[in-house]
Amino acid sequence: MTRWGILATGFIATRFVEDLRLLPDAEVAAVGSRSPEGAQRFADRHGIARAYGSWAELAADDSLDVVYVATPHAAHHAAATICLQAGRAVLVEKPFTLDRRSGAELIDLARSRDVFLMEAMWMRCNPLLRRVAELVADGAIGQVTTVAADFGAAGPFPPEHRMRARTLGGGALLDLGVYPVGLAHLLLGVPQQVRAFAQLSPEGVDENTGILLGYADGALATLSCGMVGATPLVASVTGTAGRIDLPAPFYRPPYATLHRDGAAPEVLPADLSGWGYQHEAAEVQRCLAAGLRESPLVPQRATLEVLGLLDDIRAQIGVDYA
Incomplete structure (x- = not known):
């Protein structure tokens, strides 16, 4: 226990x-x-x-x-x-x-x-998203060319809300943007280039942010996050031989659809029990029982790499939490 x-x-x-x-x-x-x-x-x-x-x-x-x-x-x-x-x-x-x-x-x-x-990062422990990452790594859709994902909340958030407080790490990027950035990192790793653009609030946090990641092999990730309008919350990963679509909410999708060139679409079902947090808790318990000090599903290296990307994005859009 x-x-x-x-x-x-x-x-x-x-x-x-x-x-x-x-x-x-x-x-x-x-x-x-x-x-x-x-x-x-x-x-x-x-x-x-x-x-x-x-x-x-x-x-x-x-x-x-x-x-x-x-x-x-x-x-x-x-x-x-x-x-x-x-x-x-x-x-x-x-x-x-x-x-x-x-x-x-x-x-x-x-x-x-x-x-x-x-x-x-419960997304990395989700069984269906793990399956998607395995399919991509195994070449099920060929060489990946693009990853697209969005996470926008409707708002509006009142001035006193923590989402608008700069010293509390407010804005869309850390609350919402970590999901599309995390998905791109899960599927493609660390990009060679990062480009970001944003509309800032009067408090100096990002309200609407676009991110473009470029990889050494030519792949691109087009990502967005915001708190000024509800976006579809969907994602897709496209390769030279097919595509995988993730419906809303892409970070805990009810299913995924695998499109392979020349084949009928294949629907991959998800475990929809609970809210989805039990998978990360089970991973923690598995690691503790095995005497591990970090998880192979959510390695500390990946955590730092994503934080580094978020730092880079913030520097480009002019958001400082100090």
Whole structure:
């Protein structure tokens, strides 16, 4: 049985706890928040035995096998640092941190403490998306020529919303753009060239961003993210011998359609149980049982490479979280 601690009590934490119930070998043992009242309310709602009124108290609970950090991303570094320093294995909600430098600090700390650390990039643990990546790697659609993906939210977000707060890592890129960028990285790796364009808000965060990634073999990724209009949330990967389409939401698609030249389209079904977070939790539990310190599905190298791409994009569009 893997005993989980949940750090934070918001929307994502709620869905994650609900999905942990789908794993017979998972137990939600404790929750921690910045206030005892908030932690206790969450514990009562979800039947959790222990509630702590601080992150440090949760991290100090030696009975826990792993802590899931579900705070807004501006607090990921601080929360994960407390847990790692206490010797806890940690799953950190995506995006891992605000930038590559702080992400590398967490990874260095985990390695120095010899504990497991993984970004909760659930897209990389989704069974159907893993199958798509395998098909692409095996040449099912030939050599990849383009990857296209979009993630735009309708908004509008009021001025006081964290999505518009520059010092909290606001804007579309980290919340939404990490998905299309992460998909392109999963399928094509690190690009040779990055080009980005954006409309910025009065607060100085990106409201509507276009990204073009160019690869050494000639492949392109055309990506977009925004918070000024709901986009289709679809993706496709095209090769010299076919195409794979991912319907909305592409990061957790209900199915995928494989088009091979000269053959009828093939529909690949998905596991639609829960919200989809159970797959990343199961990967964490598998790694802990095997004594691993990082996941082969969500390697720390990939986390840092995507953060580096996001840093590059921000530098080009003029967004600074300092």
